[in-house]
Amino acid sequence: MNRNLDRLHPYPFEKLARLKAGIQEPEHLAPISLGIGEPKHPSPAFVKQVIADNLDKLANYPTTRGTDELREAIAGWASRRFSLTPGTLDPARHVVPVNGTREAIFALVQALVDNSRPAAKVVSPNPFYQIYEGAAFLAGADPVYLSCDADNGFIPDFDAVPDSIWQDCQILFLCSPGNPSGAVIPRETLTRVIELADRHDFIIASDECYSELYPDESQPPEGLLQTCAAIGRYDFRRCLVFHSLSKRSNLPGLRSGFVAGDADLLAGYLKYRTYHGCAMPVHNQLASIAAWNDEDHVRENRAAYRDKFEAVVPILREVMNVDYPDAGFYLWPETPMSDETFARELSAQQNVHVLPGRYLSRTVDGHNPGENRVRMALVAPLEECVEAARRIVTFVKSQNA
Secondary structure (H helix, E strand, O other), X not given: OOHHHHXXXXXXXXXXXXXXXXXXXXXXXXXXXXXXXXXXXXXXXXXXXXXXXXXXXXXXXXXXXXXXXXXXXHHHHHHXXXXXXXXXXXXXXXXXXXXXXXXXXHHHHHHHOOOOOOOOEEEEEEOOOOHHHHHHHHOOOEEEEEEOOHHHOOOOOHHHOOHHHHHHEEEEEEEOOOOOOOOOOOHHHHHHHHHHHHHHOOEEEEEOOOOOOOOOOOOOOOOHHHHHHHOOOOOOOOEEEEXXXXXXXXXXXXXOEEEEEOHHHHHHHHHHHHHHOOOOOHHHHHHHHHHHOOOHHHHHHHHHHHHHHHHHHHHHOOOOOOOOOOOOOEEOOEOOXXXXXXXXXXXXXXXXXXXXXXXXXXXXXXXXXXXXXXXXXXXXXXXXXXXHHHHHHHHHHHHHO
């Protein structure tokens, strides 16, 4: 047995299930889940039709690198979205389709971490998507957590990191827009991170899975490849980005995304994935092409989330300190009591379910940036989100009575 399996923490939802064990949820109130970031908006009908029309492709083995058409569709979308000069993102060299970004992130760390080097480190924001940590452990590396809290705008202070950490760093994970804060890393900071990567020779892996959910149609979040292009780094050296159709297109079950960037890194990564046996089924590739080539459904998706934020935040502000996120579909409010107590008692009294912030973070030097916050995913229909907000207000007021 791989001894590093013992280093893995329980997933946040395992902790949540234990927290709520034994509670009796009120039967007269319908359950509303804001805990899991699973999109509930309808999947695009035209994507489902493509799958239905191509079920005969179940008879074909897919290739790990994907079809030329899929890689061209991905490169075309990324070039349009991130203002890349046409042709600089080569579909054959700079793009690898993947079966969702969880699989892709895990595989990337296994492929690229050199655990023969002493003190190999994978650096990530804190709070973080737990696969960053788990992938580091199973690759034989040590995770390092950079605190993200209100004092730094929920973006790590990269200049405060000691050189000794950067010297051992092999991969730095970014998450922009952030999970759970929604904070977007600006170009100036991304440029600084690239300078650090060049100086200390590490890879930047930017998780941008929430990049297409933003409030202002005229101000989409900056991406790492976009920053590369802005500074003339057309080979995307040391830079990789992850994107997915799960949130953008409400297709979490399709398990479709991509990794793009540094061609030399992707060559080794593709070799690893070929042995890993994780090629995307052909009918899913065809459906993905249709999704990447359409923006109308994505604009509709953003509008639906915009409506929910505009309805829910003013209600919650009656009893909680909560801000609109830069992007994404989460709220990250402060709680008027322990985040665990808040989540457990809210479930018990109002049948509304949220995730304690500490389950998304680690305590470093006595500080856990997730404590006394909860993550609320506004994935339910508008009416349910509004009802959940009203129940939360009722719950908080009852605790203060």
